[in-house]
Amino acid sequence: MISTTISETLKDLLSGENVNVQLSVPQLVEKATTRGEAQLTADGAITALTGKYTGRSPKDKYIVEEESSKDNIDWGSVNRPVSTEIFDSLYNKVIKHLAKKDELFVFKGFAGADPESRLSIQVVNELAWQNLFVHQLFIRPSAQELAEHQSQFTILAAPSFKADPAVDGTDSETFIIVSMEKRIVLIGGTEYAGEMKKSIFSIMNYLLPLKGILPMHCSANVGDKGDVALFFGLSGTGKTTLSADADRKLIGDDEHGWSDNGVFNIEGGCYAKCINLSGEKEPEIFGAIRFGSVLENVVIDSETRIPDYDDGSLTENTRAAYPIQSIDNIVDPSVAGHPKTIIFLTADAFGVLPPISKLTKEQAMYHFLSGFTSKLAGTERGITSPEATFSTCFGSPFLPLHATVYAEMLGKKIDEHGAQVFLVNTGWTGGVYGVGRRMDLKYTRTMVRAALEGKLNTIETDTNDIFGLEMPKAIEGVPTEVLNPRNAWSDKKAYDEKANELAELFRENFKKFGSVSEEIILKGGPTA
Structure with a gap:
């Protein structure tokens, strides 16, 4: 369960007048472009640059060492421990940082297409384009599900907040910290959106086996x-x-x-590599990139706004995020035997x-x-x-x-x-x-x-x-x-x-x- 202090500070943060909850795709596209976070491309997608972090930062990823979970974790170079004191300090700093922003964006949804085992999540972003990313990547709730939604895990994504390693106990300005006990993910110092996707996947890799699910x-x-x-x-x-x-x-x-029921998709979207993408080689992905899709680090022509998928000058790890419904030949909902x-x-x-x-x-x-x-x-x-x-x-x-x-x-x-x-x-x-x-x-x-x-x-x-x-x-x-x-x-x-x-x-x-x-x-x- 989330502690009383965490619950209260989150409630205070999310009750601010600067908070936008569950904006639609057109609203998020409009916010991202008018705020200068992203550009609209010729195919209707938006493209955003993630700065010097164009991929995951595995050396900046931590799990809080807590009594309720520490004996289950396979500690080592992948699962690096961090103290509750370091987490609590950074949590408070991130909350204060986000509270000062002119606007925040909140997405509420699910991880897991099987209703019996899905995880209710909420993601708090300081960037509209990142909120659009999670809107397309995770499972979007119906109106009734949204009305009844109670988040079991919260991501606080504050890319413009940079840690001070000498003070905050991190190895760099970047940190991705998961508290299994407090049900919080802190992300700071990196704009790479994949950190949000993979943080939830890591959490599901912890929670699902405890329910007998692989x-x-x-x-x-x-x-x-x-x-x-x-x-x-x-x-x-x-x-x-x-x-x-x-x-x-x-x-x-x-x-x-x-x-025990069969296979289910954890996500509600796709996060595809798009370096050298073409309609001939990968028509499904190429055709899925349309209005509402999010491109990361894809170079576009300054005048025509046509994406150049062959240009890897920013990174070879160019990406496209879109809802799975953008592909025609799918199972919907994403469950099977x-x-x-x-x-x-x-x-x-x-x-x-x-x-x-x-x-x-x-x-x-x-x-x-x-x-x-x-x-x-x-x-x-x-x-x-x-x-x-x-x-x-x-x-x-x-x-x-x-x-x-x-x-x-x-x-x-x-x-x-x-x-x-x-x-x-x-x-x-x-x-x-x-x-x-x-x-x-x-x-x-x-x-x-x-x-x-x-x-x-x-x-x-x-x-x-x-x-x-x-x-x-x-x-x-x-x-x-x-x-x-x-x-x-x-x-x-x-x-x-x-x-x-x-x-x-x-x-x-x-x-x-x-x-x-x-x-x-x-x-x-x-x-x-």
């Missing part, structure tokens, strides 16, 4: 027969591309929960993982905990060869609880609902990055479609000698030489060396999960 950083869609599929994958693996299927309806593109197929996507620049393989439950838990993909040579300064990247549960920056909590829940769900899990490599084949070639997207689509249709559940397979993965011997429409990665390499010895190198990286990474059962390690990990 939170997931994945996209989800459903076929005409009600067959639900989940797509997990880190940036660059093709998650958005492969989950956007004209023959299937989108449940959501980024955050979901899996309860239990998944029959789960896809783990990886872009293996080592070129050694199979393009598709069937996973046992133990392998699924192992690869879920590993969350592997590759950074490519040239993508970051100093990277001269492919580097393995492991992000636990395909979302380690947002997991307050120990990773094994989520993995064990996934294993239980697989058992309960008979879901078939596949590992799909959208990366390289025939050699490492720079030698081999990128997996042909049409083959990947064919393989994924075959998996979704259940055609691979009983198919004859070969076993990969190094990773122990079951590889289909034949899939209609896919050359057989593609299905076994070793066969795609002309130098078989080079393949074995590179595959063993990656297998060892998996083992080394997995050492941090010391409490995981030996059965998962023996049956789920590399076998050679």
